[in-house]
Amino acid sequence: MIVRIAQYPFKTRLLLGFASTAAILVAQQMLTMLAQGRLPFLLISAALPFVTVLFGTFSGALLLLTGIGFGALWMDPIGRLEVPRSNEQIVLLAYTVVGAVLVIAGQQLAKVARRAGTAEAATQDAAGRLLQVERDARHRFDVALNSAGVPFFIVTPVMRGGYITELRWDYLNEAAAQLFNEGSGVVVGSSTSYVRPPGWDADILLERLAPLVERQGRDAFDVRVQGANGDQWFHVVAASLDGSVVAWFGDVTARVRAEQALAEADRRKDEFLATLAHELRNPLAPIRQVAEILEQPGVTDGQRRWCTTLLRRQSAAMALLLDDLLDVSRITRGALSLRREAVALKEVIDDAVETARPMLDGKSHELVVKLPARPVHLEVDRLRLAQVIANLLTNAAKYTQPGGHIELTVTSVEAEIVLAVRDNGIGIEPDKLSAIFSMFSQVNPDHHRQGGLGIGLALSKSLIELHGGRLTASSAGKDKGSCFSIHLPANCRVVPPEVPARDALVIPSSIKTRRILVVDDNVDAADAMTALLALEGHEVRTVYSGEEAVEILGQYSPEVILLDLGLPGMSGLDVARHIRGTPSMKDVTLIAITGWGQPQDRARTADAGFDFHFTKPVDVGQLSQAIEGAVAAA
Template identity: 80%
Template sequence: MIVRIAQYPLQKRLLYGIAATAVILIAQQVLTVMAHGRLTFLLISASLPLVTVLFGAWSGVLLLSSGIAYGALWMYPVGTFAVPERSDQTVLMAYAVVGILLVAAGEQFAKVARRAGRAEAATQDAAVRLLQVERDARHRFDVALNSAGVPFFIVTPVVREGRIAELRWDYLNEAAAQLFNKAAGVVIGSSTFYVRPAGWDADLLLERLAPLAEGQGRDAFDVRVQGANGEQWFQVVAASLEGSVVAWFGDVTARVRAEQALAEADRRKDEFLATLAHELRNPLAPIRQVAEILEQPGLTEDRRKWCITLLRRQSAAMALLLDDLLDVSRITRGALTLRKEAVALKEVIDDAIETARPMLDAKGHEFVVKLPARPIHVEADRLRLAQVLANLLTNAAKYTPPGGRVELAVAADDGEIFISVADNGIGIEAEKLSAIFSMFSQVNPDHHRQGGLGIGLALSKSLIELHGGRLTASSRGKDKGSCFAVHLPANTRVMPPPVPPHAVPAVATSVDAHRILVVDDNVDAADAMTALLQLEGHEVRTVYSGEEAVDILTHYSPQVILLDLGLPGMSGLEVARQIRATPATKDVTLIAITGWGQPQDRARTAGAGFDFHFTKPVDVRQLSQAIEGAVAAP
C-alpha cells in the first residue's frame, strides 16, 4: 500500500500525509488527556515510515524530533523539556533509536517504491508501445492486402463431434468483401454455408479447405461460378495457418476462356483439315477417272466434250476452294485490299444470283428477290460484295431441304443499307449462333454431307467489315430457317457514275409511258424538256418553283421528278428533302438537273436524297436510260 501511495503525484501524497498526521494528532491528544501525556508521543512513530516514504528522510527526522520534544514536554516535570527521571530518559532514548530505525526503513521503502514505480511505468509504457506496434502491424497488413487488389480471406473451422462441420469467415480484405455485395463486417463471423460470394459452392469450399485446417500444407484449385455476369472462373491458392486457412483467389476467366478457345480452335483445325482433304478428293476423283477415260481408244466426240466439261467444272470447284483459302490468308495478314467503285447494287446482286443459281435450281427452291423502288448505288468492291452475297445464297440453298424458299431483300434508310438472305431451312440452334462466324465453323455438324470448308461465313464477315459494315445472323431455332444480313453504312451510298455517251445505246423508238414532273425556274428550259419527254410518250407536268412542286405533289403522283437545284425561294435541295420525308413520295425517283457538277455538289445532292445527278446540258440518251432503269426497278 505504501509503495502504491508513493507513486501518487505530489498533490495526492500531501493530501494523504495531512490526513494521516491529523488522525495521529487527534489520537495523540486523546491519549494525552487519558494518560496525562506520558508516552503518547510514541504514537508518532507509527507514521514515521509513511511520512518518510511520502516526503523523504528529512520529513521523518523532523517528525521524530517533534515527537521527542513533545514527549519531553509532557514528561515530569510537565511543561519543561528537562527529563530528570532515568526511566524517562531511557524511554526517550529507546524512542529515538526506534524512530531512527523507522526513518531508515521508510527511506528504504521509498527507494523500493521508486524502483517499483519506474518498473511499473516502464511496463505500462512497454504495453502501450506493444499495443501501438500491434495496431501499426495490423494497419500495414490491411493496407498491403487491400492495395494488392487481389481477394484474400481467412477462414476458421468449426468442429462438431470431432470433425469440421463448417467454416467461418475470419478476415476479408476489401477486394474479397466486394464479391459479397455486403460490408465486410457483416460477413466476418458468418458461416460459409450461409454467406459466401454469389454463385460459389459452399460444399466445395468445405471439401477443399477443411483438410488444410486439420493439418499443414497448401492447395490450389479452380472454382467455376455461374453468376449474374455469366460463367466465371476463379483460381484459389490456400494454405494452413495455425488451425485456420488463408487463401488468395483471382479471376482467371480470361485465361480459362482463352484455353477453351485454343482447344476449340485446335478441334476446328482438325475438322478443317479433314474437311479439306474430303473436299479436295471430291473433284480429284472424277478428274482422275476422266484421265483414264481419255486414254481409252475409240473415244467419241460427245464423250470427249463431256470429259472436258467435267474437267472444267471440277477444276473450277478446286479453284474456288483455293481462292477461299488464299482470301482468308490475305485477310489474316492484312494484305487484302478492296477495289472500290461506284456500282449499282442491283448489278452486284445479279452477279451473286448468277453464281448461286445452279445450286438454287438443283434443289428446286422458290427464289424471291425484293428490291426497293429506287435504285441504290454504293461505293464497294463489286467482286467481293458479290462473293459475299453468293456465299450467303449458296449456304441458304445448301442448308434448305429441296423445294424450300430462299428470299433476298434489300432495304435502305438514313442509317444503313440492309441486304438480307432468308430461308426456311434447317435453322441454327441458339447456342451455335455466337460461333457461326468463327473460322472452320460449320452450320451443320454433318459437314461432310453438305460440303464446304467452314470458312465461307468467316471470310464473308471479314469482307463486309473491310467495307465498314457488319454481317449478322438470326434464327428462331432448329428447322425454323435462318436469316443472314449485310449491313452497309449509309455513307457507302453514292451517286451513280456518269454513263459514257458512246456506251449508251440509242433511245428505243418505243418506250413505256411514265408520269414525270419537271421543275425548273427557267421557263424555256422546262418547256423544252417537257416537250422532249412528251414526244417519247411520257405523261409530263411542269412547274417553275419549289413551292409549286411541293403543292402539285398533293394531288399528282409522278414516278420521276426532274428537279433543278437553283430554284428561287425553296431550293431544289430543300424540295428533295421534303419529298423524301413524305411517305407518299419517299420512293419516287429524283433526278437532279443542274449546272453544278463538282464532287462536292454531287455529295450534296446524294445527301438530299437524289438518285441521279446530271449537269446541263443533259445528254438525252443518259437521261432516258436513267428514267427507264429507275422505273424498271421492282
C-alpha cells in the same frame, strides 16, 4: 495509487503536500477541542509516512515541524513554546524522534515507489510499442494482401465428434471479399456451408481443404463455378498454417477457355483436312475417269465434248475451293484489300443470283428478290459483296430440301442497309448459332454430303467486316429455316456515278409518263428543263424556290423531283430533308441539279437523301437514264 502519485512532477506533489497538511491541521484542531493534546499527536504521527511517501520528503518534514509547533503551543501552558512538565517533554521528544524516523522511512518508500512507477511506465510503454508493432504488422499484412489484387483467404476447421464437419472463414482480403454478396465483415466468422461466393460448392472446399488441416502440406486444384455469365474456373493454391488453411485463388477462365478453344480448333482442323481431302477427291475422281475415257479408242466427238464440259465444270469447282482458301489466307495476313466503287445494289444482286443460279435451279428452289422502290447505290467492292451474297444463296439452296422457298430482301433505312437471305430449310439449332461463323465450321455436320470446306461463312463475315458492316444469323430451330443478314453502314450509300454521255436522246415509245417537279431559282433554266421533259411526254410542274416546293407538295404528288441546291432561303438540301422526313414521300426519286461537283458535295447530297447528283449543265441522256431507272424501280 502510491506508484502513480510518485510519478507526478515535483510541483504537483508539493501542492498536494500543502493541501494534505492543511487538511490534517483542520482535523487536528477539531480533535483538540474534544481530547487532550496527546491524541492529535497520534493523528499527525500516523499521517507522516503516508504524506512523505505520497508527496515527498519536503511535505513530510513540513508536517513534522507543524506537529512540533502544535505540541509546544497547545500543551499547558497554552500559548508558550516552552514545555515545563517532564511528561509533556517526554511526549514531545518521542513525537519528534518517531516522526523523524517515520519521515526518513517515508522518504525511502517514496524512492521505492518512484522506481516502481518508472518500471511500470516502462512496462506500459513497452506494451504500447509492442501493440503498435502488432498493429503495424497487421496493417502491412492487409496492405500487401489487398494490393496484390489476388483473392486470399484463411479458413479454420470446425470439429465435431473428432471430425472436421465444416470450415469457418477467418480472413478475407478485399479481392476475395468482392466475390461475396455480403460485406467481408459478415463473411468472417461464418461457415463455408452457409456463406460462400455464388456458385461455389461447399463440399468441394471441405473435401480439398480439410486434409491440409490434418497434415502439413500444400495442394493446387481448379474449381468450376457456374456464374451468372456462364461457367468460370478458379485455380486454388492452398497450404497448412498452424491448424488453419491459407489459400490463394485466381480467375483462370480465360486460360481454360483458350485451352478449350485450342482443342476445338484442333478438332476443327482435323475435320477440315478430312473435308478438304473429300472435296478434292470429288472432282478428281471424274477428271481421272475422263482421262481414261479419252484414252480409249473409238471415242466419238459427242463423248469428247461431254468429257471437255465435265473437265471444265470439275476444274472450276476445284478453283473455287482454292480461291476460298487463298482469300482466307489473305484476310488472316491482312493482305486482302477492297476495290471500292460506286455501283447499283441491283447489279451486285444480279451477279450473285447468276452465280448461285445453277444450285438454285438444280434443287428446283423458288427465289424471290425484293428490292426497295428507289434504286440504291453503294460504294463497295462489287466482286466481294456479290461473292458474299452468292455464298448465302448457295448455302440456303444447299441446306433446303428440293422445291424450297428462298427470299432475298433489301431494306434501306437511315442507320444501315440490310440484305437478308431467308429460307425454309433445315434451320440451325440455338446452341450452334454462335459457332457457325468460326473457321472450318459446318452449319450441320450431318450434312457433309452437301459439300463445302466450312470456311464460306467465316470468309463472308470477314469480307463484310472489311466493309465496316456485320453478318448475323438467326433461326427458330431445327427444320424451321434460317436467316442470314448483311448489315452495311449507311455511309456506304452514295449517289450513282454519272453515266457516259450519249450522242443523241432516244425516247422509247414504251416509257410511261411520270409526274415530275422541277425546282430552280433560275427561271430560264427551270423553264427550259420543263419544256424538255414535257417533250419526252412527262407531266411537269415548275416552282422557283424551296418554300414553293414544300407548299406545292401538299397539292401535287410527283414521282421525280429535280432540285437545285443553291436556292435562296430554304436550300435544296433542306427541301430534300423535309421530303425524306415525310412518310408519304419516302419513295420519291430525288435528283440534285447543281453546280457543285466535288466529292464532299456528293457526300452532302447522299446524306440528305438524294438518289442522283448531276452537275450543270446536265447531260440530257444521263438525266433520262436516271428517270428511266426511277421508273423501273417504282
